[in-house]
Amino acid sequence: MRIGELADRVGTTTRALRYYESRGLLPARRDGNGHRTYGEADVRLLEQIRTLQDFGFELEETRPFVECLRSGHPAGDACPASVAVYRRKLGELDALIGELTAVRAEVGAQLARAEQAMAGLAADAQAPGGPEPRCELSDAADATDVTDVAGLTDVAGLTDVRGVRG
Amino acid sequence: MRIGELADRVGTTTRALRYYESRGLLPARRDGNGHRTYGEADVRLLEQIRTLQDFGFELEETRPFVECLRSGHPAGDACPASVAVYRRKLGELDALIGELTAVRAEVGAQLARAEQAMAGLAADAQAPGGPEPRCELSDAADATDVTDVAGLTDVAGLTDVRGVRG
DNA sequence: GTAGGCCTTGACGTCGGCGTCAAGGCCAGA
DNA sequence: TCTGGCCTTGACGCCGACGTCAAGGCCTAC
Incomplete structure (x- = not known):
């Protein structure tokens, strides 16, 4: 899946995704053309970010949740750092x-x-x-x-x- | 009274006063040296602005109150526009x-x-x-x-x- | 061939309310 | 006279999360 599709699926913009990547929140693999490539796991990460942002969390504050998910936990808030936030x-x-x-x-x-x-x-x-x-x-x-x-x-x-x- | 004294009296900064003036909220007379000069009425205007800002009002929203005071009313909220705000x-x-x-x-x-x-x-x-x-x-x-x-x-x-x- | 649609990086714009220099003027006291 | 303190205007910085524009690359359908 490329950046435009991911953005559409989660209801955000490609600009936001590139911004998250620039902050190190949502890194992406690249295909032969240098285009960003994403998988289903990334959809989940992005949804986590967006949900928290809707709650008024700052981007930085979503980091523990994202890292928690990426480390294999079933939920972003299944880690002490997330609970602390x-x-x-x-x-x-x-x-x-x-x-x-x-x-x-x-x-x-x-x-x-x-x-x-x-x-x-x-x-x-x-x-x-x-x-x-x-x-x-x-x-x-x-x-x-x-x-x-x-x-x-x-x-x-x-x-x-x-x-x-x- | 000059700008520094007014700022001190109301507990703000000269920078803020110049900013208000640039927004047309708190105009000042000038003395021979080009220095801004203020009177007691300006203290009241400025206090009104600061009080409302403490309540979370935007600067623009304090304008009706300030104009109300300047038009001679005893209180900034003695005008319909202020009440509407x-x-x-x-x-x-x-x-x-x-x-x-x-x-x-x-x-x-x-x-x-x-x-x-x-x-x-x-x-x-x-x-x-x-x-x-x-x-x-x-x-x-x-x-x-x-x-x-x-x-x-x-x-x-x-x-x-x-x-x-x- | 070419128009359209997706992608890339880079960089400036936005909003509010000032903070913070920079460079210089005027005046009073030692 | 010099130092210090107050004043002046002008202009860039800040913060967060992107929006938006610019210039260009790749691929596909017609």
Whole structure:
């Protein structure tokens, strides 16, 4: 099987496959014309890579799984190194979900306050009264400060909830 | 106040300020030497930008808030455009948190399976028996497929849970 | 013969938000 | 006067995972 066919079968591009090869993840044999040649085992390796990427794993993090498969194991996660990556990911996911949940709450609160303030202004326009209450973004933001937790390097390509500034 | 002082006061860098200016977010007056000059109002604008960035807003998304403040409103979110950004963000956050939660569950399940399989292998080593059960990553991954939902362009700098491939 | 389709390597482009030089100007204090 | 510190603009670097274009080779069908 040549590169185009493999890419089609797994639903990716030839460019991606060459990229993986350049990273040493998915080496290929060559035929007489210098064309890359792949077998069924490579389909499995590639599927493993793609599945993990869909979960948001970085390419480097898929390496243990790929090597595990290549060393003859029936599954990519049948090796300690792979399991370790799973564990790390879980931790990152939990941290990230926690941060996002905190941010969500904060933004939700700001939205509610802003809407209330605007409603108040509208009401004032109807029946003029006193001035409006402040509605600056709370300093809780600094406390909640959704900061790059524990080297959360793209948990799912979705990290980077802002790094420490200063 | 000059650029260095402003940066210090808000806890950012002169580079960032010049960048914001290049984006038209934080224009500055100049003194006789061509040096940038800022006032207290600029401190508030910059704080608004930084607070939102901490929440994971993209720079462009802070623009309505900044313009709102500059147009004389007491708060950056006292304008409809700002409120609209809040709403959009909430939706993106909810979607992202949902995706991450699904991924977390999936990865957690895989981890459990992998650990159980390895424990089984260890047990077999002790008391040899039958072969091991499969433990490939489930196809649920394709269903759950954490894919770029609704143009989730960096909800918090944390988007990109993988775009559609193909 | 030639058009089409697959393959090859090489290399620059993308996106965001700056970091990090480089080369130089202006001003204050010792 | 010289050193140090602040400022200026310009421009390349970074990161990840490729997209995309360029220039060319091989093979096949018509």
